[in-house]
Amino acid sequence: MDTTNKKILLVEDDPNFGAVLKDYLIINDFDVTLAKNGMEGFEKFKKDNYDLCILDVMMPYKDGYTLAREIREKNKEVPIIFLTAKSMKEDVLKGYKVGADDYLNKPFDSEVLLMKIKAIIMRKASETKTDNTRFEFEIGKFHLNSKLRFLTFPGDEPIKLSPKENELLKMLALHENDLMPRELALTKIWRDDNYFTSRSMDVYIAKLRKYLKQDDEVEILNIHGEGFRLVVKGKAAE
Amino acid sequence: MDTTNKKILLVEDDPNFGAVLKDYLIINDFDVTLAKNGMEGFEKFKKDNYDLCILDVMMPYKDGYTLAREIREKNKEVPIIFLTAKSMKEDVLKGYKVGADDYLNKPFDSEVLLMKIKAIIMRKASETKTDNTRFEFEIGKFHLNSKLRFLTFPGDEPIKLSPKENELLKMLALHENDLMPRELALTKIWRDDNYFTSRSMDVYIAKLRKYLKQDDEVEILNIHGEGFRLVVKGKAAE
DNA sequence: AAAAACATTAACCAAACATTAACATCTGCT
DNA sequence: AGCAGATGTTAATGTTTGGTTAATGTTTTT
Structure with a gap:
């Protein structure tokens, strides 16, 4: 995963140290906001x-x-790291009670801090990964559930989609009314772009067209030499 | 939340230190297993x-x-804490790269360790979907008590479930009408994901289907290459 | 130690899926 | 118009995954 441009709130009253740390984090591609005290930090x-x-x-x-x-009252999720000059036991314990994710004693090694930051952010990201990808789409009268891999037309039994059918339709839906480049589907879904995978993809386009035939507001158009376009009539191309 | 009886694997080659730490953790209501070296630890x-x-x-x-x-290869979830005598920067970085959750330099304060353990376990517990506190489920007309391992159909004698049958059905029930990934059941229940455990799981799916046959509103569907789905008709897929 | 319960492995078959082949059609171009 | 390359479509072939039953191990209970 990439931790680039993650937003960090840094609250530090020592202006020199704060500025240096902020710059160091910015150099490492974080988006840092510095607050000079607790009040400002909370605002x-x-x-x-x-x-x-x-x-x-x-x-x-x-x-x-x-x-x-x-x-924590506002947000029970966001990771918190404490910085402290003293390494008093009581302080550390207090920090964990408040819900800290980690603890660092000054002076600390900047690389270690960086590593901790990345580890913590990646941990959070991997926890929430299940729901941050879209998997439900409305395509004209159809409903696509790309997690359970079925396509429903009101009144009918859901159509079960194969993995390739599913991924391809999802990719088309993500580009609804817009060009979905051939190459994109081939590299992302087939992981290879050659004559045979390209022919295979055409076969799948044919299958999808068959499924989508029930709704004449929906069709998959070819853009010669470029790719395909899932059009839903009555919707503007935006 | 309560961290009582949480299972901890402690791997420490120094027998004196290992025993003391183990006892200390046991006094604090953890269920500790001590391994004397890496090999034994992995077993x-x-x-x-x-x-x-x-x-x-x-x-x-x-x-x-x-x-x-x-x-980590076997389980991408379980929290790991490293203990080290030296506080070499390289070691700390290496630890985080391997996916550590925390780091402690010897000698460390036992209370601090305890606090870290609790903080980490609670963090995991709040994230994980496998809610092991629930043990009763309504599955269509069936009632599952996964603590007593009984599956009851109104009018009939309760069916006694084997441990594996029970865990598998419970996991399906936790994901009712949604995908229960194959890999999840294999890593959580079989603790290993290979050809044979996968085949074994299929055998259990067949057994469960046989039990559930009495209620035709309930069925276990396969999602090819992904996993299974316990559907209860009359309930939306949400 | 024998029996019962449980779990895994084997074997065979069926279903699902993906690719390839073969041939028809269309598109843009000169 | 006529050609080449791209696309449409159906069917055949090949591969992987799943369903099922039974045999074989393993652990627990009696």
Whole structure:
């Protein structure tokens, strides 16, 4: 997975250290927002959606734990890493109670922090991966469930789709009314782009056309030498 | 949530330290299995289902990283904590690359370890879909009690289920009307995903279908190459 | 130690799926 | 018009996966 451009909220009261760390993270392709204290941190947190929060523990007005607790009230998911100068046991325990994901004692190695950040973000990503991909589509009167691999036409029994049929129709649906380049389907679905896979794809296009024949508002057009286009009449090409 | 009786695999070659740590964890209501080296650790891992692995990095025959990699091949979910005597940066980075969830330098504070363990287990528990707290299910006209391993059809004697039958049906029920991936059942129930376990699972599917035949509103469908789907007619696919 | 319960492996068949072949048709081009 | 390459379609062939029953191991119970 790629952690590029993930949004990080960094709350750190020491302006020098904060600026340096922010720049270091930006150089490593994160999208960093810096807040100078707990108050400001919470305001910024409410205004945006972050993939990770890095909180300094020792801060004036509002310390890191208090801020973490407020953040947790709003969002029970977002990972939190604490930064602390002292490595007092009580502090560490307190941090975990508040729901920290990790803990770092200053001075820390910047590469280690980077690794922790990536590990934590990837962990979160892999947990939510099941539902972030679209798998249901409306195609004219049809309904496609690409997870269970069936295509339903109101009144009829659902049509079971083979894996290839399913992926191909899904890819067409993702480009509804627009060109779906031949090459795209071949590289993504067949993982190879040659004469035979191309012919195979044509066979599947024929199968899909047969399924979709029931609704004359829906058809798969060929764009010679380019690819295919799933058109649904009554819908603009946008 | 409660972390009581969670199963921990502890792999530590120093017998004194290992025994002490094991006892300490047992006192704190964990169910601990101790392995003396990487080999033994992997054998024990394959034989059981653990909620957490604590691995010493420095071990004869097979070091902690190698073991972690093997564990990850079998199970991409289980949390791993590394213990290491040295706090070398390279080691820490290596650990995170292998998919560690946390890192502890010896000597460490036992209370901190405990807190980390709880934090990590709770985090996993809140994510995982395999809700092992539920044990009663309504499946069409059937009632499944997966604790007592009974499947009841109104009017008939309850059918006694074998452990495998029971776990498989439970897993299907947890995904009612949705896809239950083959791989999921194999890794969770059979703890291994290969040709033979897969064939074994098919045998169990046949057995379950036989039991469920009495209610024609209930059936187990196959989704070729993906897994199975327990459908209860009259219920939407959601 | 024998029996019962459970789990795995084997063997065979059927279904599902993917690819290839063969031939018909269409498209853009000169 | 006529050609070449691309596409449409159906059928045949080949491969993988699943369904089922029975035989063989293994573990637990009696």
